[in-house]
Amino acid sequence: MTGSELIKQLFLSFNNNDNDTFVQTARxxxxxxxxxxxxxxAKELEKALYQSATVSSSQRRFKQHLPIPRDTEKGFPLLEIQHFEQDFDSLILSTDTKDQLERIIREFKDADILATYNLSYKKKILLCGKPGTGKTFSAQIISSVLNIPLVYIRFDAIISSYLGETAGNLRKVFDFIESGIWIVLFDEFDIIGKNRDDNYEHGELKRVVNNFLQMLDNFKGDSILFAATNHQNILDSAIWRRFDAVIYYELPDEATRQYLFERYLRPIKRDKKIDLSQAAKDSQGLSPADIKMITTEAMKTAIIDSRNTLTMDDLEKAIEQFIRREKVKQHGMVDE
Ligand SMILES: Nc1ncnc2c1ncn2[C@@H]1O[C@H](COP(=O)(O)OP(=O)(O)OP(=O)(O)O)[C@@H](O)[C@H]1O
Ligand SMILES: [Mg+2]
Structure with a gap:
């Protein structure tokens, strides 16, 4: 079909209230x-489409939701509602990982069509991988792309302080989530799988774990639930099979690191002799968050030195400093 034929079909399907054809033609x-x-x-259109397709859910979304639940004992809020505006593009991942995230967006967007086949979009997703690889960021981006607020839950905060209160707190969190449509992130989900064999408060923690898993099983809402962890090895199969998808975040390879440097250094003018492929080589094993920190430091050096151009020296020093800092963190000392 030509462009104008497609547009005509768009108009027709709109007039006929034919959502399926509308979305298909738009695609x-x-x-x-x-x-x-x-x-x-294409990107702008995609964004507009993702948003328009959730119109029916967004109407429901704005119905009055419950007040933000609070810890029974101390009264601190158990979750936070956050809003983001970020492009899907600012997430830099391997094609495979990115495809999986895109798939989650598309299934959600096509929820109505899937439902006619008695199928559901992916609702419970486990994100795992090393620190700083973009797990939290991904949930923020999906919230942004779908234009649905993020409900952020620091999991360890709920669990760690008052184990006795945890079950009640979790119930309140789930009641809240089920009262609306959200992108939900149980962040720092590690504690739930951690220490399951430790003696320390073992019985209590186990009860909490089972409690959470039960709520996850019984979850009836229309939200997408993410849980993020960087200790995937300690989560056992009882936890894993509760999720509709498990997404791994790998550390970036050399080419991706070079691209990350490129992206993060965009705000500043760069010296012609700057060699980002070298920077990529020197930053092996580092995460996107690490590279972000390095580039921020390097740019700041240039700026406070009153230079408007970033040099290779700025960059190399920032990398060196970062790596040295990591060594201190890991071994508690630096060998010169
Ligand atoms: N894949 C990525 N693409 C682009 N930026 C990234 C990526 N991963 C991380 N970043 C940058 O680093 C910041 C921190 O990353 P994020 O909090 O998502 O890491 P994480 O995987 O949740 O780590 P942790 O396990 O420590 O919680 C992000 O806000 C973003 O600016
Ligand atoms: Mg995180």
Whole structure:
């Protein structure tokens, strides 16, 4: 179909209230723009489409939700509602990982169509991988792309302070989530799988774990639930099988690291002799968050030295300093 035929079909399907054809045609049109290398237009359209397709859910979303639940004992809020505005593009991951995230977005967007086949979109997703690889960031981006607020839950905060209160707190959190449509992130989910064989408060913690898993099983809401951890090895199969998808976050390879340097250094003018491929080599084993920190430091050095150009020296020093700091963190000393 030509571009104008596609647009005509869009209008017709809109008039006929034919959501399936509408979305399908819109997608075709976006694909067409992509083929024509109109990347920015395609991206804008994609964003607009993802948002418009959740209109029906967004209406429900704005119904009155419950007040923010608080800890029974101390009264601190058990969750936080956050809003983000970030492009899907600012997430830099291997194609495979990114595809999995995109798939989650598309299933959510097509929830109504899936439901006619008695199928559900992925609702419970476990994100695991090394620190600083983008797990928390991914939940923020998905919240942003779908234009649905993020309910952020620091899992350890709920659990650690008052084990006795935990079950009640969790119940309140789930009641709240089920009262609306959210992107939910149980962050720092580690504690639930940690120490399950330790003696320390073992019985109590185990009860909490089972409690949470039960609530996860019985979850009936329309939200997407993410749980993030960087200790995937300690989560056992009882936990794993509760999730509809498990997504791994790998450390970036050399080419990706080079791209990360490139991205993060965009705000500043760079000396011609700057060699980002060298920076990528020197930063082996580092995460996107590490590289972000390095580039921020390097840019700040140039700025406080009243230079408007970043040099290779700035960058190399920042990398060296970072690596030295990591060594101290790991071994408690530095060998010169
Ligand atoms: N894959 C990525 N692409 C782009 N930026 C990233 C990526 N991963 C991390 N960052 C940057 O680093 C910051 C910190 O990352 P994030 O908090 O998502 O890490 P995490 O995987 O949740 O780590 P942790 O396990 O320590 O919680 C992000 O806000 C973002 O700016
Ligand atoms: Mg995190």
């Amino acid at each position: 075709e049109y976006i694909e067409r723009e992509k083929r024509k290398k109109h990347t920015i237009v």
